[in-house]
Amino acid sequence: MKLRIHGGRVIDPANGIDMIADLCIEGGRITSVGVTPEGFSADREIDASGSIVCPGLVDLQARLREPGQSHKGNIDTETTAAAAGGVTTLCCPPDTDPVTDTPAVANLIRELAELCGRTRVLPIGAITPGLRGEQICEMVILSQAGCIAFSNAEHPISNTEVLRRAMEYAASHDLTLLLRPQDPWLATAGCAHEGAVSTRLGLPGIPEFAETLEVARLLTLVDRTGARTHIGPLSTARAVQMIGRAQFDGLPVSASVAIPHLHLTEMDISDFNSQCHLRPPLRTQRDQEGLRQGLAKGVVTAICSDHQPHDVDAKLAPFAATEPGASGLETLLPLSLRLSDQGIVALPDLIATLTCYPARILGIPSGTLSHGASANICIFDPEQYWTVGPETLLSYGHNTPFLGWELKGRVTHTLLEGRLVHELNG
Amino acid sequence: MIQRDIQIDESGRLRHFLTTEGVKRQLLTEILDHAENFTAVGNRSIKKVPLLRGSTIANLFFEPSTRTRTTFELAAKRLSADVLNININSSATTKGESLLDMLRNLEAMHCDMFIVRHAQSGAAHFIARHVAPHIRVINAGDGSHAHPTQAMLDMFTIRRHKGAFADLRIAIVGDIMHSRVARSQIHALTTLGVQEVRVIGPQTLLPRKVENLGVHVYHDLPAGLADVDVIIMLRLQRERMTGALIPSEREYFELYGLTPEKLAFAKPDAIVMHPGPINRGVEISSEVADGPQSVILEQVSNGIAIRMAIMSIIMGNRFGDMGEQS
Structure with missing residues (x-):
């Protein structure tokens, strides 16, 4: 199968490419970017004029709800949503049921995803068995089973000795850790940012320092153990500053932010909008500004969807009784594009935070259109408007704070290893 | 995105009564004036007026309460409404699904108004957003968020003793953090235009940025009480002792x-x-x-008149709507 994508604006930040060019694909790999080689006759042509052709997106955190919570979604429905959102590589956290703490679960997820064949799914292994935070998992065996990195998902590793040993062990075997910064004592009872809005609504709060305290603990341990650590998704401006300083000091630490936090604040909760019940919570305008600045300055190098599809009932209750999280795979790209429209990040840099930068965090060669690279490609029309709603979303979860928003930019084609896995209206 | 206030109808009148926040001074005053008329009803030998004859009011109490439920029940009966008391074991209905299912069932029984008490902040808003359009909702206390009828009976009691609100200094003492009553009082008092509202308590019992609600913060009781006209003491729940909020009842009493x-x-x-x-x-x-x-017992008897006033205003607005439609 030979494929040619012609007339599009090709943006490949990893290779510094931003030009109108043709892209040829053969045997699932990119064979040329630029002028079509003589004698190349395509079996299929995709006209990308007016569109942008970029590497398929790499999402550091998306829940597929399988195994264990198939009433909220499954690998089939959620990888369909991923393809529709232009995501060709995604990492799923280990808080599945059973937990991804054995090679069997990791293999199951990979095999189911391969059967679906719409996006590459990379399981994240658990750091501690059952996510209980007591011992460390067989991380090397899990990595041989395809676990790309290790995390304890939303569950804390309260025992600092366990966390320290996990980091030392990961450092010895060159494994990457993805850690979510949240002090369990300060955060568990809360459901919204502790501040003006939680006070007004009488909701139990999660203070800003629930995040910064944990970032401080993690940074101290990264300094002492040398473990390659990714911290995220972040919600506070102060955490961005702390991580920026640590990066300046040469610590092997990276950071990400989830897309809703770049567009919403605590104010969006009024009055009790359960779609805005997220973890970490939406914080202040100042925090949102800090996260955007972190992205602009290169402290935060990845935007993730933090996709969490839910069944309808999960959001139908008084605010604190609802389940946190938003469905996000299909809105990841257009909501990110808003940041370049608003002049916060230039378009090529923005695409880098969705492609080659997260790939670099994971240590994988994805997220580029290099010659010979696997043809994972996203083609989108940057001018097309569409409205977020149950009729436009393919994810099983229609829970998103952006319901009813008109977004600009829509994925028209997604290719995985040279195969067309999504075609809008196709 | 600007959301319309769901408790106010298109004509600017009360559709539901969920919180005192955002309710105009004129509407709050209207409630107080109405209650003034109803206080006389309780003193008559026949304690009933036929304003809500034929209406069915359901008391939905997801959290135990004796006084609030009883005063709502008495108020509804004095307005000649039929009253349904439903006490729901909250542990069995913490899931939204069963809450919604229960609402559907009550709608099917042709109730006109729900009086709701629930342990979760926002429960009354949630119910108001999901009930059939003809049903009216009154919040009888939701989590730490609001208890607007209690706040209004307090306003009524204050007005009866002090007359105008403008020159008053008012101190609210104790566990502001967990108090729905305090939040509703603060919104009502600031809207009614008192000179100063103070909150007094240790930082552990004051919510973050409480000063954004328009109050002055004191940690010292004598300093906070200086020159005040009204002192509102809040109940300290026993369960606050188990956390790290205060060291002991003894020390709390010593200070506050x-x-x-x-x-x-x-x-x-x-x-x-x-x-x-x-x-x-x-x-x-x-x-x-x-x-x-102390005017504590007087507050209780004022509670009936104020709830009669609120129920009759809201149902009156609804009858008005239905009249326009036909």
């Missing part, structure tokens, strides 16, 4: 308990209020609770 000595810091004619039930010897001494400046 209202005794005759502490009361002397306020204006000589200051009144003492409490939403009840009171913890004698924890937040208030018996001498003060039963003393001449």
